[in-house]
Amino acid sequence: MQTNLIRQCRDRLPYECCGVVFGAVRDGRLRADGFAVVRNAASNPEVSFRFDPAEWVRIHYEAQKNQRTIVGFFHSHPNGSPTPSRLDAEGWDGAGAYWIVGLSGARPEIRVFGRTPEKEWYPIPVKTVPG
Numbered sequence: 726m727q728t729n730l731i732r733q734c735r736d737r738l739p740y741e742c743c744g745v746v747f748g749a750v751r752d753g754r755l756r757a758d759g760f761a762v763v764r765n766a767a768s769n770p771e772v773s774f775r776f777d778p779a780e781w782v783r784i785h786y787e788a789q790k791n792q793r794t795i796v797g798f799f800h801s802h803p804n805g806s807p808t809p810s811r812l813d814a815e816g817w818d819g820a821g822a823y824w825i826v827g828l829s830g831a832r833p834e835i836r837v838f839g840r841t842p843e844k845e846w847y848p849i850p851v852k853t854v855p856g
């Protein structure tokens with residue numbers, strides 16, 4: 726899954742790529758088994774992202790129909806590290822897990838974060854299906 730996610734994000738360079746992550750939470754452990762790209766409707770998609778509202782609604786309903794659980798959201802940082810930016814801190818209400826795909830450097834890296842009620846970021850250990 727991580728390889729595919731990185732590939733999708735690279736395909737959309739120089740823009741940020743964003744979408745939802747599917748999976749399950751069992752025994753307090755987050756397990757991700759897929760994702761769906763949502764069109765980035767931000768006015769400056771090189772440095773930010775915003776879900777296209779219509780596509781976001783469609784994916785949400787499709788997930789329900791197929792009994793898939795959205796466990797988080799992802800977006801890429803075309804030129805940055807896989808850590809939350811200032812805009813990320815402002816734009817996210819803290820629901821679910823927050824996946825960041827850092828594409829700068831030779832080796833892309835994915836990190837997953839949660840947020841405390843005090844809005845502090847903390848890393849979340851995640852299992853993903855291979856691929």
Ligand SMILES: [Zn+2]
Pocket residue numbers: 800801802809810813825
């Ligand atoms: Zn970001």
